[in-house]
Amino acid sequence: MxxxxxxxxxxxxxxxxxxxxxxxxxxxxxxxxxxxxxxxxxxxxxxxxxxxxxxxxxxxxxxxxxxxxxxxxxxxxxxxxxxxxxxxLKLRDVVEWLPADALTFDLLALRDATITVPTRTRPSAPLRRSTGLIGRAGRVRIVSHTFNERSLEAVRRRTVEGDGAQSFEAAFSREAIDALAEDDDLRDRLVAVLESDAAEIRVCDDAVPFAVTITEDVVQLLLRDDDGVLQAALESDDEGVRSWAREVFDRYWRDATPLAIDALESGGEGDS
Missing domain, CATH: 1.10.10.10 (Winged helix-like DNA-binding domain superfamily/Winged helix DNA-binding domain)
Structure with missing residues (x-):
C-alpha cells in the first residue's frame, strides 16, 4: 500500500x-x-x-x-x-437536484444545513417546512421558477390578513405567474397580495434555475427533480450561503418587471 x-x-x-x-x-x-x-x-x-x-x-x-x-x-x-x-454524506441523497452550476459558494458551507425530505408518513414534509418558514418570517424575499398554492396562501395570510405583518418581495419566472393566473381562485389570492402595501412581485423573462427563499436569518432552497416534483427543502444560516442568496435576489430583482394587477385580470398575458 x-x-x-x-x-x-x-x-x-x-x-x-x-x-x-x-x-x-x-x-x-x-x-x-x-x-x-x-x-x-x-x-x-x-x-x-x-x-x-x-x-x-x-x-x-x-x-x-x-x-x-x-x-x-x-x-x-x-x-x-x-x-x-x-x-x-449530508448532500449525497439530494445532490442530483442541487442547482450546482448556480451555486458559487463552497459546498462546505452546507455542512450544517438542515435537509427535509419526504417520508412515507410525511410525504409533504419539504413543502410544510417551506410554508412554515414563510409563515413565521417578518421579511421574505424569493427568487423562484414556481409559486405553489400553499406558499401563496402563507404569504397572503401574513401580508393581507396579518395587516402587513410580513414584508414580501419576490421575483418569479413568467411560467410561475402564468400558472397562478390560469386558476381563478389562485389569481384572486395573488391579486390580494399585490394590493397589499407589504408586498411587491416582479416577473423574470429569463429562466430561473432555482427556488430560493430568504428570511431574516435563513436561506432555503427547494430542490425539485426533472419532473418538477419537490424532493427536498434545504436550509442554511451560513453567512456565505446568505451572501450568495442576497446577491442572486438582487440580480434577478433588478432585471425583473413589476407585476401589474391588470395583467393578471386580463389572463396573465403581460406586464406593465
Missing amino acids: DAVLEEIEFLALSANRVAVLDALRGGTHTRVDLEAETGASQPTLGRILRDFGERNWTERTADGYALTATGRLIADGITDLRAIVETE
Missing part, C-alpha cells in the same frame, strides 16, 4: 487518534486533560501518544503534550477531510 494511504488508514481506523489530534489543535494538554476531553482510557492514550511521538506529530513539554508543526499539518488536514466527508 502507498505510504500516504497507510498513514490515512492509521488515522481513519481509530476515532480516538482523530479525537486526540483535534484536542491538541486547541493547545497543550496533559494526559488527564486528554482523557477528559476524548473519553479515551489512559492505556489507549499512552499508545496513541507513543505512536504520534514516533511520527514526530507531538512533543512532550513541561505542560503536557503539544503538536509539532507537522502534527498540526496532519491535525488540520484530517479536520478538513472530516468536514468534506460529512458534507458529502
Whole structure:
C-alpha cells in the first residue's frame, strides 16, 4: 500500500487518534486533560501518544503534550477531510437536484444545513417546512421558477390578513405567474397580495434555475427533480450561503418587471 494511504488508514481506523489530534489543535494538554476531553482510557492514550511521538506529530513539554508543526499539518488536514466527508454524506441523497452550476459558494458551507425530505408518513414534509418558514418570517424575499398554492396562501395570510405583518418581495419566472393566473381562485389570492402595501412581485423573462427563499436569518432552497416534483427543502444560516442568496435576489430583482394587477385580470398575458 502507498505510504500516504497507510498513514490515512492509521488515522481513519481509530476515532480516538482523530479525537486526540483535534484536542491538541486547541493547545497543550496533559494526559488527564486528554482523557477528559476524548473519553479515551489512559492505556489507549499512552499508545496513541507513543505512536504520534514516533511520527514526530507531538512533543512532550513541561505542560503536557503539544503538536509539532507537522502534527498540526496532519491535525488540520484530517479536520478538513472530516468536514468534506460529512458534507458529502449530508448532500449525497439530494445532490442530483442541487442547482450546482448556480451555486458559487463552497459546498462546505452546507455542512450544517438542515435537509427535509419526504417520508412515507410525511410525504409533504419539504413543502410544510417551506410554508412554515414563510409563515413565521417578518421579511421574505424569493427568487423562484414556481409559486405553489400553499406558499401563496402563507404569504397572503401574513401580508393581507396579518395587516402587513410580513414584508414580501419576490421575483418569479413568467411560467410561475402564468400558472397562478390560469386558476381563478389562485389569481384572486395573488391579486390580494399585490394590493397589499407589504408586498411587491416582479416577473423574470429569463429562466430561473432555482427556488430560493430568504428570511431574516435563513436561506432555503427547494430542490425539485426533472419532473418538477419537490424532493427536498434545504436550509442554511451560513453567512456565505446568505451572501450568495442576497446577491442572486438582487440580480434577478433588478432585471425583473413589476407585476401589474391588470395583467393578471386580463389572463396573465403581460406586464406593465
